[in-house]
Every structure is written in structure tokens, then in C-alpha cells.
Amino acid sequence: MSNKVMQWIDRRFPLTSFVQHDLSEYPTPRNLSYWWNFGSLAGIVLVLQVLTGIFLAMHYKADVNMSFASIQHIMRDVNYGWLLRYMHSTGASAFFLVIFIHMARTLYYGSYRAPRELLWWTGQGLLLLLMGTAFMGYLLPWGQMSFWGATVITNLFRATPFIGDQVVVWLRGDYTVGDETLTRFFALHYLLPFVIIGGVMIHLIALHMVKSSNPSGIDLADKDNIPFHPYFTIKDLYGLGVFLMVYFGFALFFPNLLIEPANNIPANPMQTPNHIVPEWYFLPFYAILRSVPNMVGGVVAMGLSVILFAFMPLLDRSKIPGGALYRPIFRVQFYLFIIDMLILGYIGYVPPTDQTIVIGQIASIAYFCSFFVVPFISTAEEKWLRKRGLPKQVEALIASEELQKAQKKTGGK
Amino acid sequence: MAHDEALGNVGRRDFLFKVTTVVGGVGVAAATVPFITSMNPSADLLAKATTEVDLVGMEPGHMRTVAWQGKPVFVLRRTEEQIKLAVASKGGLEPMADQQRVKQAEWLVVIGVCTHMGCVPNLEGEGWTCHCHGSQYDYSGRVVRGPAGKNLEVPPYHFSAADKLVIGEA
Known part of the structure; x- marks a missing residue:
């Protein structure tokens, strides 16, 4: 009975194939x-x-x-x-x-x-x-x-x-x-x-x-x-x-x-x-807003601080797989960025004094710099890593991936 | 036949296509106007454009905060000393003579909204201090310390009688 119902539906709406393709059989890497x-x-x-x-x-x-x-x-x-x-x-x-x-x-x-x-x-x-x-x-x-x-x-x-x-x-x-x-x-x-x-x-x-x-x-x-x-x-x-x-x-x-x-x-x-303080999740961005003495400048800086993430695919030039996992310098950059975010969050929370304003300004500059240095560092890092040689298991993985691609191509023919 | 000729005329078709697109686009743009304008202040809000303030009983040094168009307006009856201070200085970040900012030296009327981020400053020290980001204003409502860059705004007002102030109408 239910089989017949499913058949009736599948002839009019791709239900079974959708469930198979996107839910039950959707292929997912085993190493997540x-x-x-x-x-x-x-x-x-x-x-x-x-x-x-x-x-x-x-x-x-x-x-x-x-x-x-x-x-x-x-x-x-x-x-x-x-x-x-x-x-x-x-x-x-x-x-x-x-x-x-x-x-x-x-x-x-x-x-x-x-x-x-x-x-x-x-x-x-x-x-x-x-x-x-x-x-x-x-x-x-x-x-x-x-x-x-x-x-x-x-x-x-x-x-x-x-x-x-x-x-x-x-x-x-x-x-x-x-x-x-x-x-x-x-x-x-x-x-x-x-x-x-x-x-x-x-x-x-x-x-x-x-x-x-x-x-x-x-x-x-x-x-x-x-x-x-x-x-x-x-x-x-x-x-x-x-x-x-x-x-x-x-x-x-x-x-x-x-x-x-x-x-x-x-x-x-x-x-x-x-x-007055914003909710905790806005604090780092609020700190950037307050760090710029000029109002329009502050608004632009705050907007940029959120939008900049979108540029990461263009800024990061490295082709080394695995991100920070196989890229020691990028990993350091990542953790410094997280620490900078936490500092900004704290500065956004406390009432502004001369001292916190200076810290906020330094942290804001560091925030933007950590994006702008990515193209240069990622390129230099990749050169250095290629020269030094990647870990063996990574080389093996890359080789197996390329082999698989090659096989797929010939298999397609 | 003339009819077929019209159908086959590519130039004419292109022209009609473009004109239709333009007219349609303008129509869509025009249709957004009522939606966008509906978000502007409504007629009943605009009708509350003036506020009358009774000044009876205000001693020198006494300040009242009244609502005008929903915004706080500071009405300060300045003391001799405060007037002297205000007249002696030219202001800070946006210099302006005190005479330009008052109609009667005794009465200072300014909108109590910090020109930085819109908080309400508090009367303390030698003028007002905004607690949100630390801007300071003197007894003439002129900004003397940032981050605000502009003086407290002076609303249009006039004295309808010796002790009656009308805010919102010059």
C-alpha cells in the first residue's frame, strides 16, 4: 500500500530521489x-x-x-x-x-x-x-x-x-x-x-x-x-x-x-x-565603532569589520590543504585574531576611559591588519612550506586525490 | 500586407521592447514610492510639531527637560555666573558666539540630544556631559570635548508671553 502511494507521488514529485540524494544517501566525509x-x-x-x-x-x-x-x-x-x-x-x-x-x-x-x-x-x-x-x-x-x-x-x-x-x-x-x-x-x-x-x-x-x-x-x-x-x-x-x-x-x-x-x-x-552596552555578540564591532574619533569613520570601520570576512577567499592565496591544520603561520594568525576579538569585546563592554580608548584603537588596527596581511603571508608561507616539504601523509593524500581525479577522467572516457 | 510588414520590422520591435521595458521599470519604481513614504513620520506626528512651556517658578540655575517632537529639549534659566562663563568663551570644536545661540541671555533652549550618537547628556560640571561616549558641552550647549563634533542644536522657538515659551516655531 505505502509502496503504491510512494510510486504515485514519485511520478508527480521527486520525493524519494530527493530524500536519497540530499538526506539519506548524501555523501559526507567520514573524517568530520x-x-x-x-x-x-x-x-x-x-x-x-x-x-x-x-x-x-x-x-x-x-x-x-x-x-x-x-x-x-x-x-x-x-x-x-x-x-x-x-x-x-x-x-x-x-x-x-x-x-x-x-x-x-x-x-x-x-x-x-x-x-x-x-x-x-x-x-x-x-x-x-x-x-x-x-x-x-x-x-x-x-x-x-x-x-x-x-x-x-x-x-x-x-x-x-x-x-x-x-x-x-x-x-x-x-x-x-x-x-x-x-x-x-x-x-x-x-x-x-x-x-x-x-x-x-x-x-x-x-x-x-x-x-x-x-x-x-x-x-x-x-x-x-x-x-x-x-x-x-x-x-x-x-x-x-x-x-x-x-x-x-x-x-x-x-x-x-x-x-x-x-x-x-x-x-x-x-x-x-x-x-549603555550592546549585547555581547556585538561588542567587538561596537569597540571598533568607538575607537574611531570621527563618527562617519567609525561607522565605516564597523561596517568593514563585518564585511571583511567575505574577502577571505580572495585574500587567502595559499593552496595548501587543510587550512591552519597544515599551515603553522596561518594557525598563529588565527589564534591572534581570536585573542584580538576577545580584547575588542572587553573594550566594547567597559565604559570608555583614555586608557581603554588607546587599547581599543590598537586592537582595531590589529583587527584590520590581520586581514590585510593575509595575501602576503599566505603566499610566502606556501612557498616556504613547499620548499620544506609537506608532512608525508599530506603528500600521500594529495597524490591519492590527484590519482582519483585522473582515474575519473579516464573512466569517463 | 501592411500587417505582415509591421511584424517583420525588427527595428520597430526592438524599439517597442525597449519602450515597454522603460515604462514598466518606471512604473515599478513609482509603485515603491507609497511603500517607502509610508515609513516617514505620519500626519498626526507632524501635527505635534510645537510644544508650549510654562516658565513660571523657574529659579536661576534651574533646568527643565521638555519633550518636543519626542526629543528632550533643555530649558535652562542661566545664573549670572553661567551667562558670564558662556559669553566669555567662544566654544570649543564648533566655535560660535553665545549671543547667536540665545534670544534672551537668561534662557538657554537647546535640544538635549548628543550630536554624536543621540544620547541625552546630563547637567553636571560646567555644562553637560554625555555618559555614552564622554562628549562635553558648556553652558551655551557648545561642544568642548569630543567625540561629538557639533554643538547641541538650538530648536526654533519664541516667547509668546514673558513666561511662556513656544518650541517649534521661530
């Missing part, structure tokens, strides 16, 4: 480490955010006079409202953590290099969408941090040439962040996750075209690929279990750890809190 879990994890966090978000939206009111109270209503009166809200607020942080690790893995193993440039760029687009969604969502509780965060960030658009002031008013729909701003942010905060889902589809189509990279950085092709199911469904589920322990650890035991206390005060347009 746990760092490769974070892509599917990001997808699951996205589902969690959309689910909790939709149910929160059933109780939330996007109106300056009601939104703060409606959050209290969700926390106190709505059945399990506290759980939904804490899952959603913790989920935002979890999302960025997972995405940052996902990006760090791509950078470390050089997975952004050919033929995966489009995979990397679609991921960049998704990061920007995620940032926009998170920023708009942060306004919705209408607390002091929500209000002043949105004020400062919409103010950045004053840097637009000629029509800066009009752009800011247009974005806000008012001369200040107000009711109009709140309502449109809610509308967009609801819309953008679905745009992200569309973007994820494109990201996945690109992935299934070029297949996953792997720690060795060598295309293992059919020889060492194993079907996605059951091997990686199990591995992803195991990773999910570990993730959920950490996630619920925060959501249930320390739900307020990442919520600024000032956001429990209703927004007051007449009074700025003494110390």
Missing part, C-alpha cells in the same frame, strides 16, 4: 570532527527561535504603552510564558555563539576557499540578516537598553552622505525612536527569520553542490564519503544533546545572566542610562 556539528546546530537553533518567537508573538503587544507590560504579562501570567521568553532570549545568544564557532571553524580549516566561496558568501549574508533580526528583536521589550540601543544604532545611519538625517527619520518613522519604530521593528523581526530560512535553503543548495569540506582539506570524493544517514544524523543528534544541556543550563538556571539589568526599567526617552 565535532567542529562540523555547528552548521546543523545553527539550523536547529533557528527552528527553536522561530517556534518560541511565534508563541511569544501570540502574547506580545507592539505598542509603547503596552509592550513593557506585555513582557511582564508573559513572564508572570502566561502559562510557561517565562520558559518561552527565556528560551528565546537565551536562544539569541546561543545562535550567535553557534554561528561564531561555525565561522571560526570555516576560517581555521580554510573551508571558504575554492570551490566553497559562494557557500561562505551566502553564510555572510545570513550573518547580516541574523544581526539585523537580533537588533530589532532587542527593541521589543521596550526597556532602557532596548530604547537607547536602537537610538544609537539608528543614529549610525546619519553617516549616509547628504541625506543622513532624513534616512534616520525614515528608519524610525518619527523624530526619535518611538511607537512607529517599535511597530515596524516588530513587523520586521517577525519577517526576517523567514527570509533567513530562505537564505538557509540557498546555503544548503550551495553546500550540496560542493559537499562538506573536511579537516584534511582534501577532496576525498567518493572514496572516503559515507552516507549522511545514519552516520551523521546520529552524530548531529549527539551534538544536539550536548548543546541542549548547555542551552537549558543557561535558559533555566542563569536566564538573566545575559540580560542587562537596565533593560528591566521601562524606556525613558528623556534619560540615558549612565552606561
Whole structure:
């Protein structure tokens, strides 16, 4: 019976072939480490955010006079409202953590290099969408941090040439962040996750075209690929279990750890809190913004600091496989970059003093330099590595890959 | 037949194709106007363009923050000393005479929005300090320390009576 139903469907819609091609038999390198879990994890966090978000939206009111109270209503009166809200607020942080690790893995193993440039760029687009969604969502509780965060960030658009002031008013729909701003942010905060889902589809189509990279950085092709199911469904589920322990650890035991206390005060347009900070995931970029004394310069620097990642496939000239694994200098560069990010994050968090401003400026310069030196260092490093000779097992892998390619060509004939 | 000739005329077809594309493009562009404009401030917000302030009971040195177009406006009744300080200096990063910034020396009216990132500065020390990024303004609302580069804006205002201030109308 079910066989007949499937046949009926398959004649009209490629269901079985799709499931085989992209899920059950999708070829996946057997040597993926746990760092490769974070892509599917990001997808699951996205589902969690959309689910909790939709149910929160059933109780939330996007109106300056009601939104703060409606959050209290969700926390106190709505059945399990506290759980939904804490899952959603913790989920935002979890999302960025997972995405940052996902990006760090791509950078470390050089997975952004050919033929995966489009995979990397679609991921960049998704990061920007995620940032926009998170920023708009942060306004919705209408607390002091929500209000002043949105004020400062919409103010950045004053840097637009000629029509800066009009752009800011247009974005806000008012001369200040107000009711109009709140309502449109809610509308967009609801819309953008679905745009992200569309973007994820494109990201996945690109992935299934070029297949996953792997720690060795060598295309293992059919020889060492194993079907996605059951091997990686199990591995992803195991990773999910570990993730959920950490996630619920925060959501249930320390739900307020990442919520600024000032956001429990209703927004007051007449009074700025003494110390305003963005959410932790924006801190390094905020530090770069503050480090530039000129406002327009700061905005440009901050924009560049996010966009620069997209240039990595062009900046990195090295053809040594495996990224940092077989490239000692690139590995040092990678860790220095991570340390620089952490320093910038700290500088973005503390109130500005003469000393922290200097440290922030040095760290910002180091941030940009670590991108601009990549072409020169990667070229020099490759020359040096080729001269010195790669590790034997790597040479063997490259040789086997080339042999396989050659065989494929002759086999095709 | 003339009809067939028209069909076979490639130049004419190309022309029609281009014209149609252009008209269609302009139509699409025009259709975005209502959507984009709908995001600008609505009529009821624009109607609240002026704010009336009653100055009765304000002592020298006393400041009030009033909302005008949703923005905080500082109304400071300056003391003799504060006026002296403001007149003596030319300002800092954007020099301007104090006389140009007030209508009556006693009353300073400025928009209380830091010209850097839009925070509200606090009245402290010899003027205002913005806690977001550390900009400082003097008793004339002129910026004396960055990162802000511009003075606090003076809104259009006039005194409708001796103790009545109307903000939003010069």
C-alpha cells in the first residue's frame, strides 16, 4: 500500500530521489570532527527561535504603552510564558555563539576557499540578516537598553552622505525612536527569520553542490564519503544533546545572566542610562565603532569589520590543504585574531576611559591588519612550506586525490 | 500586407521592447514610492510639531527637560555666573558666539540630544556631559570635548508671553 502511494507521488514529485540524494544517501566525509556539528546546530537553533518567537508573538503587544507590560504579562501570567521568553532570549545568544564557532571553524580549516566561496558568501549574508533580526528583536521589550540601543544604532545611519538625517527619520518613522519604530521593528523581526530560512535553503543548495569540506582539506570524493544517514544524523543528534544541556543550563538556571539589568526599567526617552552596552555578540564591532574619533569613520570601520570576512577567499592565496591544520603561520594568525576579538569585546563592554580608548584603537588596527596581511603571508608561507616539504601523509593524500581525479577522467572516457 | 510588414520590422520591435521595458521599470519604481513614504513620520506626528512651556517658578540655575517632537529639549534659566562663563568663551570644536545661540541671555533652549550618537547628556560640571561616549558641552550647549563634533542644536522657538515659551516655531 505505502509502496503504491510512494510510486504515485514519485511520478508527480521527486520525493524519494530527493530524500536519497540530499538526506539519506548524501555523501559526507567520514573524517568530520565535532567542529562540523555547528552548521546543523545553527539550523536547529533557528527552528527553536522561530517556534518560541511565534508563541511569544501570540502574547506580545507592539505598542509603547503596552509592550513593557506585555513582557511582564508573559513572564508572570502566561502559562510557561517565562520558559518561552527565556528560551528565546537565551536562544539569541546561543545562535550567535553557534554561528561564531561555525565561522571560526570555516576560517581555521580554510573551508571558504575554492570551490566553497559562494557557500561562505551566502553564510555572510545570513550573518547580516541574523544581526539585523537580533537588533530589532532587542527593541521589543521596550526597556532602557532596548530604547537607547536602537537610538544609537539608528543614529549610525546619519553617516549616509547628504541625506543622513532624513534616512534616520525614515528608519524610525518619527523624530526619535518611538511607537512607529517599535511597530515596524516588530513587523520586521517577525519577517526576517523567514527570509533567513530562505537564505538557509540557498546555503544548503550551495553546500550540496560542493559537499562538506573536511579537516584534511582534501577532496576525498567518493572514496572516503559515507552516507549522511545514519552516520551523521546520529552524530548531529549527539551534538544536539550536548548543546541542549548547555542551552537549558543557561535558559533555566542563569536566564538573566545575559540580560542587562537596565533593560528591566521601562524606556525613558528623556534619560540615558549612565552606561549603555550592546549585547555581547556585538561588542567587538561596537569597540571598533568607538575607537574611531570621527563618527562617519567609525561607522565605516564597523561596517568593514563585518564585511571583511567575505574577502577571505580572495585574500587567502595559499593552496595548501587543510587550512591552519597544515599551515603553522596561518594557525598563529588565527589564534591572534581570536585573542584580538576577545580584547575588542572587553573594550566594547567597559565604559570608555583614555586608557581603554588607546587599547581599543590598537586592537582595531590589529583587527584590520590581520586581514590585510593575509595575501602576503599566505603566499610566502606556501612557498616556504613547499620548499620544506609537506608532512608525508599530506603528500600521500594529495597524490591519492590527484590519482582519483585522473582515474575519473579516464573512466569517463 | 501592411500587417505582415509591421511584424517583420525588427527595428520597430526592438524599439517597442525597449519602450515597454522603460515604462514598466518606471512604473515599478513609482509603485515603491507609497511603500517607502509610508515609513516617514505620519500626519498626526507632524501635527505635534510645537510644544508650549510654562516658565513660571523657574529659579536661576534651574533646568527643565521638555519633550518636543519626542526629543528632550533643555530649558535652562542661566545664573549670572553661567551667562558670564558662556559669553566669555567662544566654544570649543564648533566655535560660535553665545549671543547667536540665545534670544534672551537668561534662557538657554537647546535640544538635549548628543550630536554624536543621540544620547541625552546630563547637567553636571560646567555644562553637560554625555555618559555614552564622554562628549562635553558648556553652558551655551557648545561642544568642548569630543567625540561629538557639533554643538547641541538650538530648536526654533519664541516667547509668546514673558513666561511662556513656544518650541517649534521661530
